Amino acid sequence: MMWRALSADWLKIRGKGIWFLAFLGPVGLIAMQGLNFGLRYDYLRAQYQADWWGGLIDNIIPFVPIALYLGGTLICSLIANVEHQTSSWKQLLALPISRTAVFMAKLLLCLLLLAVSCLLLSAGTVLLGLLLGFGDQPIPYADVLRIGFAAYAAAMPVIALQLWLSLSYRNQTLPVSLGMTLSLVSMFAVYLTEWMPLSWPTLALSAERPWLFSGAGLLLGLLVLLPGALHFARKDVD
Structure with a gap:
């Protein structure tokens, strides 16, 4: 049933x-x-002469968590607004399909769109490096993919929370305001404790053991997802 709902949401x-x-x-x-x-081509090329690709990646990394939080917020809000603006929740939920399947379909759609964004970021990084003349050095494909997907996994709790709030509130002021606030606060993630999930996307890109924060993000995202799906399954809709 979820795949049928996903196909409908895709359209x-x-x-x-x-x-x-x-x-x-x-x-x-x-x-x-x-x-x-x-x-600043000559200056940056000289500064990162030992590792041009590393220098390019280091310049991209600080902006990835901000883009993930803000992009995830807006995508979740727009997907939810497809139903909110047309007041079609009752018609949708009257169909022979479970509410949990509807919730999961919208979550999967959001995750797929963000995955496309992350893949484009990694591909764009390689393309930019080649255009800048960095092709003389080996392309660090693992690091390029990491800037797209390690932070994505670590940001999963916020993405799950944003979808939950976006589907729960017809007025999107609260979820969008919260998402924008988290995006701004993430700029100072280096000053936050590693126990705060908001700092995990940054740590997933810069810590000594980044996989710990990506894994923690996936686990906490699942824990946030479960009450979100349960709340959506029981909530009255307009």
């Missing part, structure tokens, strides 16, 4: 600008670093 997001948003985040990050390196 619903056409023409809603959600795909544009999924592309905008990674393209914006790559364009920003292209401008950064373009304006």
Whole structure:
């Protein structure tokens, strides 16, 4: 049943600008670093002469958690608004499909869109490095993929929470405001304790054992997901 709901949601997001948003985040990050390196090319190339790719990745990393939190917030809100704006929750939930399947389908759609964004970020990093002339050094594919997907896994608790709030509230002011606040606070994640989930995407990209924070994000995301799905299954809808 979930796959049927996912197929229906896939059709619903056409023409809603959600795909544009999924592309905008990674393209914006790559364009920003292209401008950064373009304006300071000789200086940065000399500074990172021993490891050009490492220098490029280090310049991208600080902005990845911000983009993930903000992009996840907006994508979750837009997906939920497809139903909120048309007041179609009652019609949707009257179909012979469980509420849990509806919730999981929307979660999976959100995760797929964010995964596309992360893949584009990794691919764009490689393309930018080649355009900047870094091809003389080996491309660190593992590190390039890590900047896209390690932080993505670590950000899962916030993504699950944002979807829960977006589906629960017709007025999107609360979930969007919360998501924007978390995005701004994540800029100072280096000053936060490692026990705070908000810092995990940054630590998943810079800590000595980054896989611990990616794994913790996946586990806590699952723990947030369970009460979210239960609440959605029991909640009255307008």
